Structures are given as structure tokens and as C-alpha cells.
Amino acid sequence: MNILIIFASYLLGSLPTGFLIGKYLKNIDLRTIGSGSTGATNVLRNVGKWPALFVFIIDVGKGLIAVKIAQYYTDQGLIEVIAGISAISGHIWPIWLRGKGGKAVATGLGMFLALSWKVGLASLGIFLIVLTKTKFVSLSSISAAILLPIFMFFYLGKFMHSYFYISLIVALLVIWKHRTNITRLLKGEESKINQNQ
Numbered sequence: 001m002n003i004l005i006i007f008a009s010y011l012l013g014s015l016p017t018g019f020l021i022g023k024y025l026k027n028i029d030l031r032t033i034g035s036g037s038t039g040a041t042n043v044l045r046n047v048g049k050w051p052a053l054f055v056f057i058i059d060v061g062k063g064l065i066a067v068k069i070a071q072y073y074t075d076q077g078l079i080e081v082i083a084g085i086s087a088i089s090g091h092i093w094p095i096w097l098r099g100k101g102g103k104a105v106a107t108g109l110g111m112f113l114a115l116s117w118k119v120g121l122a123s124l125g126i127f128l129i130v131l132t133k134t135k136f137v138s139l140s141s142i143s144a145a146i147l148l149p150i151f152m153f154f155y156l157g158k159f160m161h162s163y164f165y166i167s168l169i170v171a172l173l174v175i176w177k178h179r180t181n182i183t184r185l186l187k188g189e190e191s192k193i194n195q196n197q
Contacts, residue, residue, distance in 0.1 A: 002079050009066035009083040013090025013107055016097050017058045018043045021051045031100050035181075038094075039102030041137045044193070056106050063087045063110025071114070081166045084111035088170065092177065103177040105141045108170050112148070115163055122151045135192035138181035145174035 018038035022030040026047050034042045040059065044052035066087035070080040091107040093099040105127075113120030123144045131140040152167035153159060175182075184190040 001073060002076075005070050005073060005079060005083055006086050008069065009086035010090040011095075012066050013062050013087030014094035014096060014101070015058075015062060015090075016094050016101065017062075018055045018102060019097055021055055022047055025051055031097065036100070037102050038097065038100075040106060041193075045191075059091065059102065059106035060110035060113070062091060063107040063112075064114045065110075067111055067114035077162050080115065081162045084115065085166060085169070087111060088173070092173075103141070104170070104174055105144075108145075108174060111170070112152075112167070115166075116152070116155050119148070119151045119155050119167070123148050131193065136185065136190055137193055138178050138190060139185060142175055142178050142182065145171040 016038055018030055018040065021043060022028045022038075028046060030036070030038045030042050030046060034045050036042070040052045040056035043055045063084060067080050067084045070083035074080075088104045088107050088111060090101075092101050092104050094101040109120055109124060112123060126147050127140045127144040130143045131137060134140070148171045149164060149167045152164050156164055158164070181190060
């Protein structure tokens, strides 16, 4: 059963929501324009606001549902964590798109909302605060990722827990996926949310 949960979580995460929306509404391949990501930000820049909101909600749902399924069928925290990371892996490296997907921010948020809604909402709050102040989606995502393990530590009260370990792994993964954005931020070349790339 555990193997089935993990495999199903990957397939759920790999649902290429942004790619399908781009193809259906604008007949474009998001992997070849803008940031090359199939996530909500690239949808926003190249398709529109409401499609981007739809993609964001679905991508959050992928991480949340994967963990909730694991929680329903098992009481093993490790399986919950692996299910969540499998959904994130599917989102970043979807089998349907030859491994070129999104940057895991929305799906990661869904995962942590399911593991701890307090940590998930705290991270979302940081994202929105930084976005409001700077208009940089990338900086907002990176800031939320950096603080995620800190929030999880305060929630758990200890380091030695699978939830803390996975929060650290996801934070590093999100930062790594934004490495080109970090370079552009340092050079002053990163686009704001109201600008085209």
C-alpha cells in the first residue's frame, strides 16, 4: 500500500496543470517562453490572472491531497513526508513533460498545509508580505523557503523529526530551483510581478 501511495502521489504531482492551461487557452508551450516554468507565475505572465489563480489552486491541491491520502491510509509520518515529496518531485519533473515542470512552491505549500496548517499559513504569510513589499515572486518564494524550516522547528519544538527534515529539504530544493532568479536579483535584472520577462 505504501508503494502505491508514493507512486500515486508522484502521478498526482506530475499533472501538468499550467502546461495544459497554456495549450488550451493560448496554444503556447510554457516550457519555451518566459521563465520556462509551468507554474502559476509563468501562467500569469503569458496567459492571464485568472488562469494563473486556477493553476495555483490546483498545484497547491496536488501537494495537499497527496499528504492527506497518505494520512488516511497510514499513520506513519515518514510515509506522509515521502508522499509529499513525491508530489513535489512530480511537479518539478513530470513524466508527461520529459521532466520539465514548475518550481515546487505551490505544491510545497499544499504539502505543508497538510502536514501543519500553521506552518503552511506562516510560510504563505511571508510570501505575501514580501510580494506586497517588493513585487518579486522569486524573492517572495525564496524568503518563504528560508523561513520554512524555522517555522517547522518552532511548531515541533525539536530538530529530530521527519517533518523538520523534509522542511529543510524542500527549502533547499525551492532555493535551488530559483538559482537563476537569484542571479538576476543580484544583477538587478529580475522582473517584478507586473512586468514581462
